[in-house]
Amino acid sequence: MNHKSIGDAGEEIACNYLKRQGYKILEKNFRIRGGEIDIVAQDRDYLVFVEVKTRYSHEYGLPVESMTPWKIKHILKTAKFYLQKINWGDNPYRLDFISIDYAGYQENPEIELIKNITG
16 A cells, blocks of 8 residues: 555544544545645534544554654644634634554554644
């Protein structure tokens, strides 16, 4: 599998997982120049921007280790653009992270949701 197909498959797993947790999926792969948000969802009163990382090995570290301060900064920049686009105002929003980890779990990946990864 190439990186795009791995990412797409992971995002599909993440969407299904989020739906089971009560999230409503609003948009996938929202892009602007300089940024992308994998999933935009709603969890009760919160608009949630979800970053998904799928890994088949830990050669480059655990999935959560991909959430560097630089990556978070760029996701939040894109999120703020999205908030303005939909006139979200002062309503609450957050950044969640989902890891889809196949390393050692060939058939059934380990899925971890971290809510509000920025704070």
